[in-house]
Amino acid sequence: MKFQCRHILMLIILLTAVSYSQQIKLYGTLRPGNLIVGKADNAKVVILDNKTLALDTSGVFIFGFDRNAKGTHILKVIFKNKKSVSKKLKLKRRKYKIQRINKMKQALVTPPKYALKKIRLESKMMKEARSKVGKLKVPYFEQGFIRPVKGGKLTGVFGSQRILNGIPKSPHNGLDISVPKGTPVKASAGGKVLIAGNKFYYNGNFVLIDHGFGLTTVYLHFNKLNVKTGQTVKKGDIIGYVGTTGRSTGPHLHWGVKWYNKRIDPMSLLNLKLPKNIKNR
Numbered sequence: 001m002k003f004q005c006r007h008i009l010m011l012i013i014l015l016t017a018v019s020y021s022q023q024i025k026l027y028g029t030l031r032p033g034n035l036i037v038g039k040a041d042n043a044k045v046v047i048l049d050n051k052t053l054a055l056d057t058s059g060v061f062i063f064g065f066d067r068n069a070k071g072t073h074i075l076k077v078i079f080k081n082k083k084s085v086s087k088k089l090k091l092k093r094r095k096y097k098i099q100r101i102n103k104m105k106q107a108l109v110t111p112p113k114y115a116l117k118k119i120r121l122e123s124k125m126m127k128e129a130r131s132k133v134g135k136l137k138v139p140y141f142e143q144g145f146i147r148p149v150k151g152g153k154l155t156g157v158f159g160s161q162r163i164l165n166g167i168p169k170s171p172h173n174g175l176d177i178s179v180p181k182g183t184p185v186k187a188s189a190g191g192k193v194l195i196a197g198n199k200f201y202y203n204g205n206f207v208l209i210d211h212g213f214g215l216t217t218v219y220l221h222f223n224k225l226n227v228k229t230g231q232t233v234k235k236g237d238i239i240g241y242v243g244t245t246g247r248s249t250g251p252h253l254h255w256g257v258k259w260y261n262k263r264i265d266p267m268s269l270l271n272l273k274l275p276k277n278i279k280n281r
Ligand SMILES: [Zn+2]
Pocket: 156, 172, 174, 175, 176, 253, 254, 255
């Protein structure tokens, strides 16, 4: 009898250990510019380098590393049973290309004086839209991401150092996909339209989508918009049509991603191999 009791006790201990698994699953590659999706069952708090991350009830969270991030980062998960696990995340090194563009209209490289007021106003509007980032606690990203346009040639990659008409400019923070004018552009994931902008000096007609937990994607140079500011979109909804408005030399989609203010490589979203239903994994 005594022997059986011990067995039952051991079983109870084992079951408790299983239900309080302290496993941390990370999806994505640890390198600068990449987005990582994480899952830790029974997690109560998740902290990356002293920043508390948004956490879904199912234990899902995300974080990203900026273009210029380097070194080792610490991910700490505190579980509901108060135990904690820390993980060292060592980033791989990454080199970026140099891209020279020489046929850019000079007014788009160095804007003329009359355009400065418009640019300042637009930058203020962008800041205002971006100030809402982090408030949306719906993890729209949980179903993964799709490429916003079908086919097309990649004419610009993430992170490359840009030299426009011989003048060094800030790095290219997105993917350029060359597709014909009028090609439908789809929302890479569901979310809320933070701003659907008209005729901005650099961005042209564009859409900025909040996917929750600090993740945003931006789609620039549309010929025509198909959504309005404040609208909720589903993954795959048509948000606009390809054009060449703003700072652009031909019809293409510029697709950019940020996690809060960190510049993220859109390719890292497409390369994520998330399980079909991450909530139950
Ligand atoms: Zn671009």
